[in-house]
Amino acid sequence: MKTPHTLIIGGGIVGATLALKLAQAKSPVTLVDAAPSRDEATWNKALSQRDARVYALSLASIGLLKDVGAWQKITASKRKADYSQMQVWQLNGIGELLFGEPNDDNNHAPMLGSMVEPLVIEHALSQRLCGSDVSDYLTVIAGHKVVAMDWLGAQQGYSVSLDNDQVIKTALVVGADGRGSFVRKQASIGLDTLDYKQTAICCAIQTTKPHQATARQAMLPTGTLALLPLADITDEDKANPQHWQSVVWTLPRNQALALLDESPRFIADKLAAASTYELGDINQIESIASFPLAAQQAKSYVADNLVLIGDAAHGVHPLAGQGLNLGMLDVQALYEQLEHDFARSGSTMWGASQTLRTYERARRPHNSLMMHSFSALNWLFAGELAQTRPIQQIRNEGMSAVSKIKPLMRLFAKQASGV
Structure with missing residues (x-):
């Protein structure tokens, strides 16, 4: 049986990395990015200047970026x-x-x-998103926003509408759309903030x-x-x-x-x-x-046919530079759990409630510990x-x-x- 379709909303580093992991595993995936696409001339102009911001990539994050060719x-x-x-x-x-x-x-x-x-990471990922090795399984929609999400039931998943009137039917929605996550709000998932x-x-x-x-x-x-x-x-x-x-x-x-x-x-x-x-x-x-x-921390990382990763699920104090690394660990954990349960079920179970709950149990306590540890260090x-x-x-x-x-x-x- 062919793997059911996954829709990732949010084309940042975390969302793009997950999209590439799924496409490499021959799992059909659509990535919706509100930011417009850039040609190489636009990328080169943006990269000609030094950015004051950097991500402190851990060895685990570097390993994941290696896996997807970025x-x-x-x-x-x-x-x-x-x-x-x-x-x-x-x-x-x-x-x-x-x-x-x-x-x-x-x-x-x-x-x-x-x-x-x-920008250096984003450029590398954008080049990989265009790769011929993933093109059969990956669709990228850039420059458009999601305006509505309708849940059709556990068996059917979601019907997602974009601002260009396009409608996408999907078995699983992944919210990778940052701290102000539209996906999280549409799923009525609350937020704890500090x-x-x-x-x-x-x-x-x-x-x-x-x-x-x-x-x-x-x-x-x-x-x-x-x-x-x-x-x-x-x-x-x-x-x-x-x-x-x-x-x-x-x-x-x-x-x-x-x-x-x-x-x-x-x-x-x-x-x-x-x-x-x-x-x-x-x-x-x-x-x-x-x-x-x-x-901030989402009160839940999952709902029926829906899961949050990266900043959509959690945001921490920058004091240890671990924000992106935690999101990349989310990617690895979610990908492994999806693929594991799909294979174990005889290719019948994709993004099922028990799969998503297992991911949440693996990641939410760890992210909570990191968030509270950074808060404690800041207070200390x-x-x-x-x-x-x-x-x-x-x-x-x-x-x-x-x-x-x-x-x-x-x-x-x-x-x-x-x-």
Whole structure:
């Protein structure tokens, strides 16, 4: 029996990756992306500029991108910055957590992950979506939105209407349409939210000292400050490599908004001081932007003939850079469960309620634990209570003790890698 049809709503990284996994397995799938398609000239123009944002891809996410043929294209583009070491420290405290080894000319340390700009990943996936090896099973509809979803019953699935009057009948709807998910709302799935009352300032900076393939995170009283390696994209950058970083600087909302009113040079100087000049002075600063911080979790990841993945299901504090990685783990878990149950049922069961519930049991507790852990870490380091002497003492002694327990450090590194 031919695998029933799957409709993925949301053509971002998570949705596109799942679409490719299904098509490679010869499972018919349609991907609806509200964003219009781009030709190569448009892609090249967009990619000619450095993006201040990066995704800290874990080894598990890299493995999944390899599986769908996208990582090979990212590697060929040379628009990635592998990192072999993670450094976490706190201001005015003792204890530092250091994972891995620095990577320089004399030391080729094992990779812990890679920093890649969102557009670079999206471009690689868009090229793969056009691949001849998946074309028989994959349909991509770009530049159109879903306007209505009608459930026809467990046996028939959904009838989905687009803004171009096209109607798609599907056995399974996958919501991969982000934090404001239309699919989640149409399924009447509630949302638990937590507003951190913080805003993250992101930008790209060029520092006087090289990053040495190290991802850095300072735990400050105002919030976290992440300094993440960026790929060198110009000839000038490549002649003097490893000096560009992506910054995610978390601050109380009012403080962040006030700082954003200042000049780029003023922001750069404040940023260098906040990092205690870990990488020296900031010579250049680009692409300054900001976004409010909040965590959220769907009350359920599934409904009849419907499942949520990625940001449609959960959103976490960016302090550990794990948001996309959690979504990619959703993709792997859902794909494996769909294929497993389809084969076990003699090719009769696709996206059945028990399949989707098994996926939810595998992913929701894990994502909840990660979300609450990040919230706890944020509470432990930022805010008035975090600066009281008892909390400071617990924090200092805890970091110092953990840094000395090598098996525990290896466990943390393994968790961060996702493998």
